[in-house]
Amino acid sequence: MDETTAGTPLIDEPALPGFPAAPAPAATASPYRVLARKYRPRTFDDLIGQEAMVRTLSNAFEAGRIPQAWMLTGVRGVGKTTTARILARGLNYQRQDGTGGPTIHMPELGLHCEAIMESRHVDVLEMDAASHTGIDDVRQIIDGIRYSPVSARYKVYIIDEVHMLSEKAFNAFLKTLEEPPPHAKFIFATTEIRKVPVTILSRCQRFDLRRIEADKLVAHLGRICDAEGVTAEPEALAAIARAAEGSARDSLSLLDQAIAHGAGVVQAETVRDMLGLADRTQVIDLFEAVMRGDVPAAFAGLRAQYDAGADPGVILSDLAAFSHIVTRLKLIPEAARDPALSEIERSRGLDYAQKLTVRTLSRTWQILLKGIPEVQASSRPVAAAEMVLVRLAYAADLPTPDEALRALKDGAPVPAGGPPPAPSPGPSGPVTSGNMALASSQPRPQPRPDPNGGAPALRLRRFEDVVALAGERREIMLKAALERDVRLVRFEEGSIELSLAAGGSKTVANDLARALQQWTGQRWMVALSSEEGAPTLRDQAEAAERERKAGAASHPLVQAVLAKFPGAQIVNVIERAEKADEDGAVDAETEILGEADAIAAHETEADDDLD
Incomplete structure (x- = not known):
């Protein structure tokens, strides 16, 4: 069953700050309840990370537009079953004095609330479709739906993992689901929405429950630790939230395990040992060594983490995750404000984002993405992980295919690839990550200079040279557009002003500027002009051909x-x-x-x- 974990406990447990306390405990001591059950939500206000769904349901209840069936979908642990029970409670909400109607605002326990939340109400039936897949199970529901509820307002059928039903069972549901009795409501939950027939989906109101964001999970775990009287380090909670991958139930299960593992104290080191994770500082040091091309240091860092209990596949996964962080910080500097990032990830990630190119980071991600399954499937995972690191170090300064082709055409030697030299200590002492010049931060190669010390070898002195270069680079569409649609107004090296012939593509200016920058390594300004300009190259060629024929005829x-x-x-x-x-x-x-x-x-x- 899916159980989202936010809000107040069910019974005889301490309440979270800001929520009403549960009923007084019974006289006898109750057995220990895991945190995932102890802090299960009881109202829509307690749900975390599902604001869009709560807003939609609130408006629907207030307007009286309550459908006959809901379909709740999402990954494990985001709150599908818990939401279904809260929905059933809202549909049958009735105060102790007998007043009230369907609502999502339930400030106090109603007549049916406790029984519904504990899955023991006679009019709210829960069925696990994973173990009741046949048509006979569905037939029992169809036979019983004709009868009115015993004490509640609605008969509510909660069917978990509905995608496990057989084809005949789904077909048996169709007519009843389309026209159910007015006293019956259906709530379906599934983790495999694609396996549910569209004929069923079209009869339900669908809600996609989102993964809970890491910062919300960290804040929620912190509140639970305060309620439990447990001391927890923020870095440890962040590691648990990352490992839970957006699942509140998984995060609370891991927190429960971490509390037991650390004897009531949740520390980052104990969480790493428990989960087999690598130290974030050591992962970043390993990233630095690989990007610097220092293979011995990379091997030593990998071996140290392996000896400390980290799995080689997890080390490479953390390495890929940090390369993704650096890429995001390079492209979106505002990502540094993400509360899920630790201080060391934020500071050193920004440092690497300034030094590494997007090409290098993208290549690093691709190599790691292919190397992780190799390590996981290998009988010698450490050796496989070392080979992935070698691949990373030796690919740091390899040229891209377009750069290699350009170097071959210009006659320059193509780099054979190899680890860039490790930095040597300077006058101020050994090189650190703060003043390190990473080999991959070198700029893209410019056009080869003339051996005699003149201007670059690749010079475009006329517009015809640009068209000829487009043909050489096999840009057939661009070459045809330049010949057919472009009227040249002015041409200077680095700047082209042109106008378009009738029917010419308006994107030709942007396409030409982008192509020229790629070919020459320099930025060209290509602008559209309102002047008429010279005839197109095709018109000029046709006019020259006519002139030649006329001259020949004479x-x-x-x-x-x-x-x-x-x-x-x-x-x-x-x-x-x-x-x-x-x-x-x-x-x-x-x-x-x-x-x-x-x-x-x-x-x-x-x-x-x-x-």
Whole structure:
């Protein structure tokens, strides 16, 4: 069963601050109850992390728009079953004097509240579909739904893990679920919403219960520790919240275990030992050694954490999690205010975010993501984890495919890959994370400079050079757009001003600027102008072709050929280099006329043969 853990205890347990106390304990001492049951929510106000659902239900109850069925879905431990019981309590809420109606505001226990929350009310029936999957179980519900409730306002059927029902059981539900009696309500809960038929979903009002955010879980765990009189370190609670992955029930189960493990004191070190986690400081030190390319230090850090009891797969998972933190801090600096981050993660993460490139962080994430399953499946996990670290260190300065291709075209040597040299102590002492220059923070390579000390080798002096470069880089669509749609207004190296022909794509300016920056390594300014500009390259080419054909048609040799072949047309003009002397020109003319006479004679013979 899913049990969200927030709010006040059920009975004979101390209440959380801000919530009413539970009824007085019985005369005999009650057995120990785990925290996940002891602090189960009793009202909608006690639920944590589900504000959107509570707001929707509140408006629906106040407006009297109460549906006949709800579908609650979410991961384990976010509160599906607990929400279903609170819903059943709200539907049947009735004060001790007999007044009241359906509501989500229940400041005091009603006539049916205690029995409903303890799952012993005769009109609120809970069924576990994982163990009652057949049509016979559903038929019992259908047969009993015809009868009115015994004492409550509604008969409420809570079916947990509803996706486990068989196909016939689902089909048996359809008619009853679509038109139930006015005194019957259904509440379904499932962790596998995709396995529920759409015919069932269409008859229910669906609520997706969210994972509870880490900061809310930490605050909730802190309140429970205060209520229990337990001393807990914030870092220990943050580690429990991370391990729970948004599940309140899992977090309270881990807290229960941590209290027992630490003899009433919850410390970060004991939580790490209990969960097999690595020390966050050591994880960050390992991250630094890998990014610096210091393989011996990385191996030593991995071995130290392994000897302390940390699992190699968990170490790499923590390493991936920290690389994700650094990436978020680099792209979203406001993420540093996340209360789930420890102070060391915040300070050193910001430091690395300034030194590492997004390319390096992305590559680190990909290598770790593929390496973690290898470590988990390996018979020698430590050796597998070491090989992943080697892969990270040696991939730190590898070029991207586009950089390697550019280096090959420019004639520059392509880096073979290898760990960057470890930093050496400077005049002020050994290098630390504060003043370390990570190898991966080097800028992207610029165009290769001329060997003679001139300007960069890749120079684009004309707009035609840009179009030719687009063809070389196989940017076919961009090249076609530049030739067909662009009217050049002004061109300078680093700046292009253009206008668009009729029907031209308005994104060509942005596409060209982005491509030029990628090709040249420099930022180009490409702007659209209201001026008409020169004709497009395609128009210029067509005009030049027409001019060449007109010039060829006016040539005496071509006219002589056209005279011998009536109806002939000039299809293409091939320009050849001019002859060095006049005799060569005369020979060429004689050759052309001779070929024309020969062709004409051949056609005359053919006509005679036909006659």
